[in-house]
Every structure is written in C-alpha cells, then in structure tokens.
Amino acid sequence: MSLHLGNTAPDFEANTTEGRTSFHDWIGDGWAVLFSHPADFTPVCTTELGETARLKDEFAKRNCKVIAISVDPVEDHKAWCGDIEETQGHAVNFPIIGDEDRRVSQLYDMLHSGEGDSSTVRSVFLIDPNKKIRMTLTYPKSAGRNFDEILRVIDSIQLTDGYKVATPVNWRNGDDVIILPTLSDDEAKRHFPDGWKAVKPYLRVTRQPNR
Numbered sequence: 001m002s003l004h005l006g007n008t009a010p011d012f013e014a015n016t017t018e019g020r021t022s023f024h025d026w027i028g029d030g031w032a033v034l035f036s037h038p039a040d041f042t043p044v045c046t047t048e049l050g051e052t053a054r055l056k057d058e059f060a061k062r063n064c065k066v067i068a069i070s071v072d073p074v075e076d077h078k079a080w081c082g083d084i085e086e087t088q089g090h091a092v093n094f095p096i097i098g099d100e101d102r103r104v105s106q107l108y109d110m111l112h113s114g115e116g117d118s119s120t121v122r123s124v125f126l127i128d129p130n131k132k133i134r135m136t137l138t139y140p141k142s143a144g145r146n147f148d149e150i151l152r153v154i155d156s157i158q159l160t161d162g163y164k165v166a167t168p169v170n171w172r173n174g175d176d177v178i179i180l181p182t183l184s185d186d187e188a189k190r191h192f193p194d195g196w197k198a199v200k201p202y203l204r205v206t207r208q209p210n211r
C-alpha cells in the first residue's frame with residue numbers, strides 16, 4: 001500500500017513492549033511518530049533508539065508520542081532494550097511494536113524489496129491529531145537518521161498549521177519565516193501588521209509570528 005501525505009494513517013492492533021496496542025487509540029489527541037528500524041541487536045539501530053529515548057522530553061514538548069517497529073518479536077525487543085540502555089545511557093521509554101508477521105510493515109510499505117531480505121528499512125511517519133500523515137522519510141539501512149531533523153519538521157508543521165507562513169531552508173524554531181506566496185500584499189498586511197522584508201515580490205521574510 002502506497003501512503004501519501006494527507007492520507008489517514010492506517011489503524012492497526014499489535015503487540016508492543018508495553019502491551020497490546022490499538023494504534024489510533026494510542027495516538028489519542030496528540031501527534032505521533034511511527035518509525036521502523038531494520039532489526040534488533042544491530043549497531044545503527046541501537047544508536048537511533050538510544051537517541052530517541054534521550055529526546056523524549058523534546059517530543060513531549062511538541063505533544064508528540066513516539067513508537068518504533070521492526071519485524072522482530074517483542075521478546076527480542078525487550079532483551080535488546082537492556083543493551084540500548086547500557087551502551088547509549090538512556091533506557092527506552094517508548095513502545096516498540098513486534099511485527100513478526102510483517103502485517104504492520106506491509107500496511108505502511110516499510111519493506112524494501114530490493115534489499116534482498118524482508119526486514120524493515122528506516123521509515124518515519126509523522127501523524128497529526130486527526131490521524132493524517134504529515135511527513136514521511138525513508139532512509140536506507142546503512143544511514144542512521146537525524147532525530148533533530150524530525151523535531152525540526154514537527155516544529156515547522158505545527159507552526160505553519162497556525163499561521164500563513166512557510167519555513168525556509170535549514171530553518172530552526174525562532175528563525176525568520178516566509179509569508180505564503182498565495183497571500184497578496186494586502187492580505188499579508190492584515191496577517192503581519194509589523195511588516196516584512198520583500199527580497200523579491202514572492203520572497204517576503206518576516207519574524208516568526210508566535211515568538
């Protein structure tokens with residue numbers, strides 16, 4: 001199944017390290033990141049899950065829960081969590097889905113057929129409170145992800161949901177933003193009474209509105 005931005009994230013029930021979970025119920029009325037890793041007891045994945053545990057408060061500040069998945073069983077996830085805490089200095093503080101039958105991985109198209117095996121690649125889905133998919137990433141197994149980038153995209157999407165702005169290259173929370181090109185100057189005056197700098201008529205830069 002091919003999933004696109006704006007699609008409803010497929011719901012499912014699965015066993016996790018924190019018990020049987022119904023995905024949409026677990027998301028509740030906040031945001032969620034669902035991310036897959038290729039396999040337990042592998043080095044890059046160990047660093048990724050340790051980093052995600054370290055960033056728990058940052059995700060919580062954004063009203064966002066995190067859940068991981070791989071095709072390994074829950075019992076293996078639990079055993080591996082000890083290694084993650086020991087080597088990365090952070091205990092895993094989010095659920096990990098066991099997906100031995102690949103039901104959820106197939107639902108979210110997380111299996112990379114060209115890789116010659118049936119383990120999940122490094123996919124990320126950001127899901128909003130309406131259960132819509134707002135961002136997807138797919139990395140090869142060899143490249144660990146940058147979880148600061150995932151937080152940055154959450155900041156951008158949460159900001160641009162509330163204001164008529166977009167965020168420029170390498171933007172970070174607090175930096176100047178760009179007024180939507182669909183807004184006329186007259187409309188922009190109403191939304192941004194403090195004004196903006198017009199680098200070009202279509203490139204109008206203003207201070208981040210919620211700061």
Ligand code: BEZ
Binds near residue numbers: 038039142
């Ligand atoms: C890793 O997490 O280290 C890994 C997993 C599968 C292939 C390559 C690396």
